[in-house]
Amino acid sequence: MNVIAHTSQNRPPRTPPACPRCAFDPATCDRHTAPDLLRDTTTDWQHVLAGPDVTRSCAGTPAWTVLEHGCHVRDMCLLFRRQLDTMLGEPRNIAPSSEVTNSPTRYCDEDARQVAGELGRAATALADRLTALTADDWEREDPRLPDLRLTLGVLTRHLLHDIRHSLHDARRGIRAPDARTATATAHPQNNEDGHG
Numbered sequence: 001m002n003v004i005a006h007t008s009q010n011r012p013p014r015t016p017p018a019c020p021r022c023a024f025d026p027a028t029c030d031r032h033t034a035p036d037l038l039r040d041t042t043t044d045w046q047h048v049l050a051g052p053d054v055t056r057s058c059a060g061t062p063a064w065t066v067l068e069h070g071c072h073v074r075d076m077c078l079l080f081r082r083q084l085d086t087m088l089g090e091p092r093n094i095a096p097s098s099e100v101t102n103s104p105t106r107y108c109d110e111d112a113r114q115v116a117g118e119l120g121r122a123a124t125a126l127a128d129r130l131t132a133l134t135a136d137d138w139e140r141e142d143p144r145l146p147d148l149r150l151t152l153g154v155l156t157r158h159l160l161h162d163i164r165h166s167l168h169d170a171r172r173g174i175r176a177p178d179a180r181t182a183t184a185t186a187h188p189q190n191n192e193d194g195h196g
């Protein structure tokens with residue numbers, strides 16, 4: 001059992017308000033709701049990755065394309081599951097996911113349909129892992145981090161906000177004129193893609 005003495009130094013941070021841009025509300029994300037929030041957002045991301053505009057720039061920063069953001073979301077799910085296992089010690093008795101192997105270095109060279117499938121597997125494995133968390137697990141700190149208030153619950157909310165926020169930016173980018181195309185037309189010397 002994980003016993004935490006909530007002194008002023010390690011008291012969990014106050015839950016922030018809903019994000020004014022993507023409307024993600026951390027107060028609605030707890031260990032009971034987090035798995036379905038992840039599954040639902042992943043389904044939305046897969047719809048976006050199946051669209052015709054995956055090479056269009058997203059709104060916001062970094063100035064990645066929809067495809068590049070999709071790759072990043074997939075990798076965040078994979079990395080967070082590993083971090084979760086590290087924070088909780090021995091992995092639980094849950095079947096491993098088919099993790100990404102032989103992935104190209106550059107996000108922009110990846111295939112959107114393949115990324116959507118990999119994202120689905122990574123997010124499903126993570127959602128299953130989140131479903132198995134106990135109340136004590138949710139309050140567990142990561143001793144490797146300098147701020148012990150960053151419990152597993154806080155980090156999970158950060159992750160889900162990142163995924164939802166990037167989805168919001170991707171959709172805005174699809175609806176808006178492609179900023180990089182417009183910039184390249186006006187300033188041909190700036191037609192460089194520094195992301196990958």
Ligand SMILES: [Zn+2]
Nearest residue numbers: 019021022165
């Ligand atoms: Zn947001």
